[in-house]
Amino acid sequence: MKAWQLHGLGLENLKPGEAPIPTPQANEVLIQVKAVSLNFRDKAIVDGIYEPELVPKLLIPVSDVVGTVVAVGQEVTHLKEGDRVNSNLYSSWVDGDAEPDYGLFSYGTPLPGALAEYMILNASTSVKAPAFMSDEEAATLPIAALTAWYAMTDLGQLKPGQTVLVQGTGGVSIFALQLATALGAKVIATSSRDENLARVKELGAWQVINYRQHPAWEKKTLEFTNGRGVDQLLDVVGGEGLNQSVQATRIGGQIHQIGFLDSQVSKLDLMPVLFRQTVLRGICVGPAQSFERMNEFLNQHRIHPVIDTVYSFDQAREAYEHLARGAFGKIVIKVSA
Structure with missing residues (x-):
């Protein structure tokens, strides 16, 4: 699959390449990535000012994603192929207080992120995206x-x-x-x-x-x-x-x-x-159950996210540069139709 990988700290080291399509484990789903959005965290990781000691080699960055489920692990019962879902940054945080090690289970570092054609998500914290939103809109929800x-x-x-x-x-x-x-x-x-x-x-x-x-x-x-x-x-x-x-x-x-x-x-x-x-x-984002409650509210009030600019997958670096200059609302990268 096509993927952007971080070969070293600094935006110049974010490079397009190829990576194997991962296989979902028992409580995981594989999604085809539709769109991702950028946050300050993503920039800070690339710049080396956000826990650089946890950044693995050839990291696929970016945490916020919406995608379509294309494969499910054998223990997954509440999601099925074809469902459109969002990631939750902290993949182990379902509800209540986070566990002390929750940061080790976050997408975009140290876990692989979304700036690729496919991505593995923990099914327990994957949230169905609001049906009234476009892929670009839904991709903005997980962190911001x-x-x-x-x-x-x-x-x-x-x-x-x-x-x-x-x-x-x-x-x-x-x-x-x-x-x-x-x-x-x-x-x-x-x-x-x-x-x-x-x-x-x-x-x-x-x-x-x-x-x-x-x-x-x-x-x-x-x-x-x-x-x-x-x-x-x-x-x-x-x-x-x-x-x-x-x-x-x-x-x-x-x-x-x-x-x-x-x-x-x-x-x-x-x-x-x-x-x-x-x-x-x-404040460090929130748990998946809060995400579910938020989506109910968004659905009720038909709140549409504010998007500054949508970039193509090949323009990932330009999207990061735009984020560094500042944006009104969100910066989105469209990955697939």
């Missing part, structure tokens, strides 16, 4: 959508009328905007580009902040919320900006720490955390 959903609903218990702040206009943030709005919350969105802020307003954002024009964006957030702060904040930036996130969140509010676009290291001022009684929670 589930991260936002799991943070805000399973853990955050978001209620109608509450406020949420999302940072930027990448995949997680746009999904958080769409989901929170559908849940009846009011969303504040930040970006450095006025044209992107105009687009998020069209998607339902309650208020927007250009953080280039307002570097102290936490003060604008307090202004919009009458000095109270937001109920939930999805922080994808990390670094020293985490201190601003604390100031922008209400007393007893929740910060979902999702990414580290700025830095993996933060010098956190603890006094505001203490006085504001801030709940700071690390």
Whole structure:
């Protein structure tokens, strides 16, 4: 089968090649890959800043996929050939709290990923894709959508009328905007580009902040919320900006720490955390059962993912380069018809 493989760290070492079609074991399914989407994690793996010690030789990268089941293991009963399914990043995380070693069972490293014509999935955590979505749309769900959903609903218990702040206009943030709005919350969105802020307003954002024009964006957030702060904040930036996130969140509010676009290291001022009684929670996607609940909600509200650009399989490198420049919503690679 055709496959993109990582011959060494760095995008220049991501090269097209051939790999054997794998055979599903007892509780696995083999899918024909239809489409994949890229996340910051995929870029970080290729760049060598995401657990490089776990990256195997000739890794097939990318975790997020939708595909059609073409073979099933002998113990698989709930999936059959022809079913269209999504991967779940952590292939061993079904529900509840993750096991300590769950990271060792994640697609796109150390397990083989989706940037190939075929892929093996654990049947226990494979989720049927929403029927109303195209392959390109469904491919965007496994990390970006589930991260936002799991943070805000399973853990955050978001209620109608509450406020949420999302940072930027990448995949997680746009999904958080769409989901929170559908849940009846009011969303504040930040970006450095006025044209992107105009687009998020069209998607339902309650208020927007250009953080280039307002570097102290936490003060604008307090202004919009009458000095109270937001109920939930999805922080994808990390670094020293985490201190601003604390100031922008209400007393007893929740910060979902999702990414580290700025830095993996933060010098956190603890006094505001203490006085504001801030709940700071690390988020690492979510379990398969939460994915199922999210898909029911997506079906009910007919929420269509926002896709920036769809690339062909041969344009995988260009897709990574686009991700590095920034995207509005998701970057997708179409693998097969």
